[in-house]
Amino acid sequence: MPRDFLYENILRPLLFKQDAESVHHFVSGCLQSSAPLLSLLPFKYAKKDLAVNLFDHALSNPIGIAAGFDKNGNLISALGHLGFGFAEIGSVCARPHGGNDKPRLFRLSADRALRNHLGLNGLGAETVVRQLINKSASLPYAVNIAKTNNPAIKGDEAVKDYLYSFTCVKELPAIYVAVNVSCPNTKEGCISEAGLIKTVLEEINRANNRGLPILLKLSPDSGDQFLADLIAAGSKLVQGYICGNTTTSLVGLSGEPAGIGGISGPPLKTANLELVRKIKSMKSAEQIIIGVGGISSGQDAYDYIRSGASLVELYTGLVYHGPTLVKQICEELSALLERDGLNLAQAVGSAWDSCKGLK
Numbered sequence: 583m584p585r586d587f588l589y590e591n592i593l594r595p596l597l598f599k600q601d602a603e604s605v606h607h608f609v610s611g612c613l614q615s616s617a618p619l620l621s622l623l624p625f626k627y628a629k630k631d632l633a634v635n636l637f638d639h640a641l642s643n644p645i646g647i648a649a650g651f652d653k654n655g656n657l658i659s660a661l662g663h664l665g666f667g668f669a670e671i672g673s674v675c676a677r678p679h680g681g682n683d684k685p686r687l688f689r690l691s692a693d694r695a696l697r698n699h700l701g702l703n704g705l706g707a708e709t710v711v712r713q714l715i716n717k718s719a720s721l722p723y724a725v726n727i728a729k730t731n732n733p734a735i736k737g738d739e740a741v742k743d744y745l746y747s748f749t750c751v752k753e754l755p756a757i758y759v760a761v762n763v764s765c766p767n768t769k770e771g772c773i774s775e776a777g778l779i780k781t782v783l784e785e786i787n788r789a790n791n792r793g794l795p796i797l798l799k800l801s802p803d804s805g806d807q808f809l810a811d812l813i814a815a816g817s818k819l820v821q822g823y824i825c826g827n828t829t830t831s832l833v834g835l836s837g838e839p840a841g842i843g844g845i846s847g848p849p850l851k852t853a854n855l856e857l858v859r860k861i862k863s864m865k866s867a868e869q870i871i872i873g874v875g876g877i878s879s880g881q882d883a884y885d886y887i888r889s890g891a892s893l894v895e896l897y898t899g900l901v902y903h904g905p906t907l908v909k910q911i912c913e914e915l916s917a918l919l920e921r922d923g924l925n926l927a928q929a930v931g932s933a934w935d936s937c938k939g940l941k
């Protein structure tokens with residue numbers, strides 16, 4: 583029995599008849615225009631037991647909408663009404679960019695997954711900031727910045743590109759700024775030089791006169807040495823890590839061959855949970871982890887939290903399970919915490935035990 587009968591039996595089959603990216607734009611338009619109406623619908627989790635404080639911002643629950651769903655900050659009036667505790671807007675790049683050639687977003691329905699090769703399409707930092715300033719937010723939000731998708735922008739120019747986006751977004755009332763160094767969909771791919779990433783973080787720190795928390799978004803496809811180098815680079819420069827981005831690995835796919843792009847949804851969960859565990863064992867105690875990848879149930883969220891994530895995010899689950907998903911996840915998560923006699927803070931990292939490692 584589907585958890586959202588109406589969505590999974592009527593709405594989703596209709597939406598899935600159309601091209602995935604067109605449906606995303608259609609749904610985004612509907613959300614944008616119906617924000618006041620959405621506030622009347624029962625999509626929000628009402629209990630207070632999952633409330634959490636993130637960098638001095640009070641969140642109603644720890645479930646966020648992951649970067650990529652609202653790349654340009656069009657939906658901040660609506661996303662809170664779908665029950666999310668926070669939103670991560672972006673990725674926002676310094677310059678406007680149309681992204682890669684279409685079609686570039688595909689459903690892998692047999693795996694409840696998506697493959698995207700969007701290539702950081704977006705309106706550019708100045709426009710996004712203008713849109714965010716002029717909208718009333720229905721939830722606390724963060725902003726994710728990435729390097730403009732252009733392989734000619736490298737070295738010092740790449741540093742300047744990130745810095746320009748940061749300078750634009752730093753005046754916003756954002757919970758944190760995520761620095762995305764793990765997009766697999768640009769011509770140059772993920773940034774693979776830890777030294778360059780350190781310089782980006784140093785320059786951002788220098789410009790960060792408001793003391794905005796900085797998080798680094800990592801890739802599950804990175805090798806252990808590179809991750810260790812990044813954690814060393816970020817030790818004094820970032821307040822946490824987002825684990826993680828989409829994968830270009832095909833492991834976990836049962837359906838058709840995947841093709842080019844990053845895979846999201848359930849096939850990603852094992853790899854990103856593993857990334858959370860690795861980062862938890864390397865980071866300092868004060869730094870936080872946001873877990874993301876294949877979350878579509880309270881158990882999924884709980885798995886990330888017990889492995890060390892203080893908060894979680896999702897994108898693909900919403901596409902497959904519809905607008906009641908966040909409330910369902912909150913209800914299931916609350917029941918799991920009650921079963922184990924833990925509150926949310928106690929559950930973070932509770933799968934670890936100092937003597938035996940991960941349980």
Ligand SMILES: Cc1cc2nc3c(=O)[nH]c(=O)nc-3n(C[C@H](O)[C@H](O)[C@H](O)COP(=O)(O)O)c2cc1C
Pocket residue numbers: 648649650651653672673687696698700702726762765799826827828846847848850874875876877895896897898899
């Ligand atoms: C269509 C699509 C676009 C995305 N765009 C971005 C992006 O611009 N920046 C980013 O950091 N992550 C982006 N992501 C990755 C998500 O933020 C998230 O890390 C990933 O999808 C795993 O979560 P999920 O399995 O819940 O979808 C995108 C994901 C999808 C599916």
